[in-house]
Amino acid sequence: MxxxxxxxxxxxxxxxxxxxxxxxxxxxxxxxxxxxxxxxxxxxxxxxxxxxxxxxxxxxALTLDHARAMLKDSATILETSYEVGMSGPGRLHDLFVTHEGMSPGAYKSKGSGLTINYGFHPSPFGLAVVMVTPHGLCGMGFCDEGGQAAALYDLQRRWPNAHYMEDSAQTAPYAARIFAPDKWRDGQPLRITFIGSDFEIRVWESLLKIPMGRAVSYGDLATSIQKPKAARAVGAAVGRNPISFVVPCHRVMGKSGDITGYHWGLTRKRAILGWEAGQLAG
DNA sequence: ATGACATTCTTGT
DNA sequence: ACAAGAATGTCAT
Structure with missing residues (x-):
């Protein structure tokens, strides 16, 4: 390719x-x-x-019919496989990751005492901003045309008390791996770190179970964390996923197959979905 | 097709 | 505490 x-x-x-x-x-x-x-x-x-x-x-790959096909059996997909526990593997069919929750205090204190390195790297979906802690990848977002500062701030404000340092030498290896499908299965799993509320982390863990080429609805996600009525709250939590693309929040859609919202823009969600279809085909 | 509203959880005041 | 809002879902026209 x-x-x-x-x-x-x-x-x-x-x-x-x-x-x-x-x-x-x-x-x-x-x-x-x-x-x-x-x-x-x-x-x-x-x-x-x-x-x-x-x-x-x-x-x-972006039609309603196709979306509905991706949703097929979506409820079972979330249950299948082994548990993705507090430091278990995730992402069955593509990028293998391990994750851990940030120390409890770090979230509540909004990142104080935490040093986060960040860098900008080209990606198939525009310039990406990548953030890492010593424990692994903690944030990733995308820049729209000229919106580098905005994209950076969008991530920074989630943990306003952290100490930020631009250091693309730290972030480059992550970016290189994340966007190169041929490196997805190589070597060690990718380490990521979730900094969020309990509820959010439960939701984000569930996202890791959705394999490429499949999709689930917000309701399915709610059911999978034992809160079948919380679809709306789940939607909000999905929208706050700090590690775009790696944590595949783009594989969540409305029950009907409608591609609804995306924090980094609906167009980008469609682009990612279409691009993934291409990876599968190739 | 469109619109009202029920419902759950987070966050800012 | 409380009120508002969020990437939903469902039911009534």
């Missing part, structure tokens, strides 16, 4: 945004390509390079 660049994502994003603005008009390949200054042919090329799928197949 050829490597895909930041510029690729920006074009893909623009195409997807345009598509969902104008879906009523049934835009053709040419219609989609024109606004980003491409020919239909170039667009074809872009998608296959970036996602490993043709535009047609890529879009196919």
């Amino acid at each position: 050829k490597h895909s660049s930041l510029e690729d994502y920006e074009k893909v994003q623009a195409v997807l945004a345009y598509l969902y603005e104008n879906w009523r008009d049934q835009p053709s390949l040419e219609d989609l390509a024109a606004p980003v200054g491409m020919t239909a042919d170039q667009l074809q090329h872009l998608f296959t390079r970036w996602a490993g799928l043709t535009p047609k197949a890529f879009l196919q």
Whole structure:
């Protein structure tokens, strides 16, 4: 697979945004390509390079029908497999991670006494901001066009009392691994650290059980943590997932298969879902 | 298709 | 304490 660049994502994003603005008009390949200054042919090329799928197949992966298929048996998916306990393995089919909760105090004190290193790295979904503690990855988010400071602040404000230091030498190895599917199964599991409330951590642990190519509903998630009526609260907790992509909150959708919200933008959620479909196909 | 509202948990005052 | 809000879900038109 050829490597895909930041510029690729920006074009893909623009195409997807345009598509969902104008879906009523049934835009053709040419219609989609024109606004980003491409020919239909170039667009074809872009998608296959970036996602490993043709535009047609890529879009196919984002239809309601496809979403419903991903939701099939979603309740059982969360129960299957071994327990993902307080330091168990997760992520059955792709990136293996181990996680641990941050020391109880660290959350309550909003990160005081904690040193967090951060860095910016290119990813298939735009520039990513990556945060690590000595215990592992604790945060990851995405920048929209020129919004580096905003993306950084979005993560920092979750633990406002932590001490932050830019140090991309610390974060680079994480970024390199996370976005290279061929490295997902290599060696040690990826270490991540959850800093959040009990409830949030329970929800985020559940997210780790959703394999690539599958999806669950907010209600399923609620049931899986023994709170079948808490779908709405679960939605809020999912929305506060600090480790975007690695903790696959993009694999949660409405019961009907509707792709609802995403903290880093609905377009990005669609892009990730489509890109993952490409990884599976390839 | 659209809109009201029931419900659970977190957070800011 | 309390009130507001959140990436939901369901039921009535």
